Amino acid sequence: MTIKAGHRLTVAQGEFELNRLPKRPLELLRAWDAADEYILDSLADDLKPATEPRILLVNDSFGALAVALSTFRPQAVSDSYLSQQATRLNLIANGLPEHGVKLITSLEPLKGPFDWVLIKAPKTLALLEDQLIRLHPHLQSSTKVIVAGMIKALPSSVWKLLERLVGPTTTSLARKKARLVFATPDPALVIPVSPYPVCYQLEGSDYLISNHANVFSRDSLDIGTRFFLQHLPTRQGPCDIIDLGCGNGLVGLMAAEKNPQATIHFVDESFMAVASAKENFYRAFGPERKATFRVGDGLTDFESASADLILCNPPFHQLNTVGDQIANSLFMASRKVLRKNGELWIIGNRHLNYHINLNRLFGKHTGVAANAKFVILKAIAKTVV
Numbered sequence: 001m002t003i004k005a006g007h008r009l010t011v012a013q014g015e016f017e018l019n020r021l022p023k024r025p026l027e028l029l030r031a032w033d034a035a036d037e038y039i040l041d042s043l044a045d046d047l048k049p050a051t052e053p054r055i056l057l058v059n060d061s062f063g064a065l066a067v068a069l070s071t072f073r074p075q076a077v078s079d080s081y082l083s084q085q086a087t088r089l090n091l092i093a094n095g096l097p098e099h100g101v102k103l104i105t106s107l108e109p110l111k112g113p114f115d116w117v118l119i120k121a122p123k124t125l126a127l128l129e130d131q132l133i134r135l136h137p138h139l140q141s142s143t144k145v146i147v148a149g150m151i152k153a154l155p156s157s158v159w160k161l162l163e164r165l166v167g168p169t170t171t172s173l174a175r176k177k178a179r180l181v182f183a184t185p186d187p188a189l190v191i192p193v194s195p196y197p198v199c200y201q202l203e204g205s206d207y208l209i210s211n212h213a214n215v216f217s218r219d220s221l222d223i224g225t226r227f228f229l230q231h232l233p234t235r236q237g238p239c240d241i242i243d244l245g246c247g248n249g250l251v252g253l254m255a256a257e258k259n260p261q262a263t264i265h266f267v268d269e270s271f272m273a274v275a276s277a278k279e280n281f282y283r284a285f286g287p288e289r290k291a292t293f294r295v296g297d298g299l300t301d302f303e304s305a306s307a308d309l310i311l312c313n314p315p316f317h318q319l320n321t322v323g324d325q326i327a328n329s330l331f332m333a334s335r336k337v338l339r340k341n342g343e344l345w346i347i348g349n350r351h352l353n354y355h356i357n358l359n360r361l362f363g364k365h366t367g368v369a370a371n372a373k374f375v376i377l378k379a380i381a382k383t384v385v
Helices: 034-043 064-068 081-093 125-138 156-165 223-229 250-258 271-285 325-337 354-362
Strands: 008-011 014-017 055-058 075-078 102-105 116-120 144-150 169-171 178-183 198-201 208-211 239-244 262-268 291-295 307-312 338-349 366-370 374-380
Touching (some): 014 064, 014 081, 034 116, 034 144, 055 125, 064 081, 075 081, 081 102, 116 125, 144 156, 156 169, 208 271, 223 374, 239 250, 250 271, 250 307, 262 271, 271 291, 307 325, 325 338, 325 354, 338 354, 354 374
Parallel strands (some): 055 075, 055 116, 075 102, 116 144, 239 262, 239 307, 307 338
Antiparallel strands (some): 008 014, 169 178, 198 208, 366 374
16 A cells, blocks of 8 residues: 555554544545554553553544554543544545444543553643543553653643552653653542532523533633624524534534524534533423534535525634644535525634625625624525525
8 A cells, every 4th residue: 555655654563644633635644643643653662462452542533543553442421423434534544444443432431441551642631631531440550551642742741640549650761752650549538529510600691601621711701702792693483503623512402592483403523512512402402493413524514505594603724733734614605505695604713804704605705893802703504505
């Protein structure tokens, strides 16, 4: 098999073709980082198929660890739908059985015990805390726990968390700006009950908002959403409204209040986000109110011309990569999913220049509101794609 050099991971376990999701032409970013390379090379002498080690992978971004270690039939837990899809596709691309890796969502129970736990440090410390608490019953004193990350993703707070919830830690030397942290399980530790999901009362309302550990702004209403909520549209009669990249579902929840005959569709690629949105919506409106909840890749699972209104606060980063490619792909997909005269409403930081691509895709846009930091823009689908 010929592998393009830019997508070839070469480690002690072999040579593998790896690609990111969402796919985009002429992808320049790799589906792994130096921390993946470091942890795989460090394991080369310790992991032998004959020993049949029980391995758990946590936060494996695009399946680099799962593919390289698929011989050992590891379990892999992630809060990201895109991560799980990338893992499946990368296994297939390398001629490896898809069932060779057991994929587990962040809210599913783990099935241990484990001999090795290999964790990629997440951006959110709360997610790591929740994961370590869930992991504790499945650790033995002999379990080897390794956290890998780029140095900037491994502040001292990560080490302190590991010592509080796993046991004593040591660290490796840095290599290519990556580092490994080794934690030894301490059976004497008293592990607290998980504080997640956390709840707060939405300001100016009776709504109780529940947020799992990996949900953005889980402790309070963020300023961007607050501004968006002040300007949400109302439509007459039955309609379909999509809360795209819903997070905890606050935008869709308030859109439901303003549009009592609407069916609200919540979608996010985070399992914890969609679970939070579902809890919040049904707590507010009860099971009789029409709504759907989907974990997926943007609007991939929606039919063409199936929505009247799409509300979105587009992400401008994926893991540690900042850019507008995800936002632009969501705008393009929105154009296909909107019915004629359907509307896409977005909020974003003023400097992101989303209006350029809205004009290109929809012909023009309208400014709805703006303040010192954010703009709310509207684009109308004049034709059905």
